[in-house]
Amino acid sequence: MDALAGLLDGPRARGAFLLRMVMAPPWSVRVEDRAPLSLMCVTRGEAWIVPDGGAPVLLRPGDLALARGPAPYTVAADPGVPPQSLIGPGGTCRTLRGEPLEETMCLGVRTWGNAPDGPDGLLVGTYRMESEVGRRLLDALPPLLHLPGDSWSCPLTPVLEDEIDRDAPGQSVVLDRVLDLLLVAAVRAWFARPDAAAPAWYRAQGDPVVGTALRLLHDEPAHPWTVASLAARAGVSRAALARRFAELVGEPPMTYLTGWRLALAADLLREGDATVERIARQVGYGGAFAFSAAFKRVRGVSPQEYRSAYAGRLPERHGSSPSPVPASTLSP
CATH class of the missing domain: 2.60.120.280 (Regulatory protein AraC)
Structure with a gap:
């Protein structure tokens, strides 16, 4: 992917x-x-x-x-x-x-x-x-x-x-x-389009090194990646990958991976009933504690608070009006 x-x-x-x-x-x-x-x-x-x-x-x-x-x-x-x-x-x-x-x-x-x-x-x-x-x-x-x-x-x-x-x-x-x-x-x-301000992650896909790394992160978010292991799979040194990834994507590989994992987790929390422990392992965390700490650090609320905030929005799929969700819960 x-x-x-x-x-x-x-x-x-x-x-x-x-x-x-x-x-x-x-x-x-x-x-x-x-x-x-x-x-x-x-x-x-x-x-x-x-x-x-x-x-x-x-x-x-x-x-x-x-x-x-x-x-x-x-x-x-x-x-x-x-x-x-x-x-x-x-x-x-x-x-x-x-x-x-x-x-x-x-x-x-x-x-x-x-x-x-x-x-x-x-x-x-x-x-x-x-x-x-x-x-x-x-x-x-x-x-x-x-x-x-x-x-x-x-x-x-x-x-x-x-x-x-x-x-x-x-x-x-x-x-x-x-x-x-x-x-x-x-x-x-x-x-x-030549005049389109395409995002960095989109432009980086054409790079033979960073594009490979991005596909690996998206295909296998639960893998215990390190910069060294990602660089080995991309066929370059750790330093070369770290430098080129940050240059083209705008953030280090592990920062990008964290954002991707938490985005996947947010969807799983909102759309399903899997336990926090199961979601944590599904997106690459060793357990619920480490996942919850990372989630709250980035989003300002715990996974359970996030899920509860979206619970009232689920009927919107069938056409009813959405319920308000605290702005702090939605901030990236």
Whole structure:
């Protein structure tokens, strides 16, 4: 597993919120769902994304945008059109006065809008659950990522458009996987752009020494790595690996490994019911005591406190509103 594959494994869709928007101008939708990541593709017409405090971005057919939450933004036919509806946590939709719009704007299976034959069409996929593994990826993305249709080629958008309004058995799983593939394609295309500020760990993958070390750490996080053993597997001296890794990645190998192990552990704590002892050994610690000490040192809370803080968010997978989580618990 390379570093990008490991980080993309974090924001894997599990019951993502997906819909087709069909709109007739003038229209404007305010999005305040606090979702960690949303993907938008224009299939016809056009749409503007207006981030709070940022410059409006025009999307045309074939364009794709990634909006990194939880910051709110507006999607509209024109930046000057005032919002007429508000999307809240869990995909709830209301007027600005609080009146529900789910039924009045429903146009069919996963289709929503103000006109069945509206000239503007968008596909929207929203990842509702945060992932500690995915946070490194999310932090590497700009608040609003825009890929013009003439700068990349991806056959997955038509697939998503074809599947999004079907109501076949297992359709939610099909849509989740197509959304994930579209996200992977978009992130790879973005990082491959000459003007993209790709993160250090991404650029380092092309190095024959550091790239090998990164793949080893991601493939075998529970291995009792030392800089010496990692250097031996990479085929260089300990000093050479330490120097080159820090130079290209921006931190020493063991610091990177600690962050990766604790990110994996955070996902396991939040998404499963394994004991702290079992998770500790699964990510490379000798026991619960050493793991708990490292976890609290980095995140400010114990593993049990972290798990308890996220317990109230689990129903969000099924569409309910998220519960608040202390900011100290979420800090990297």
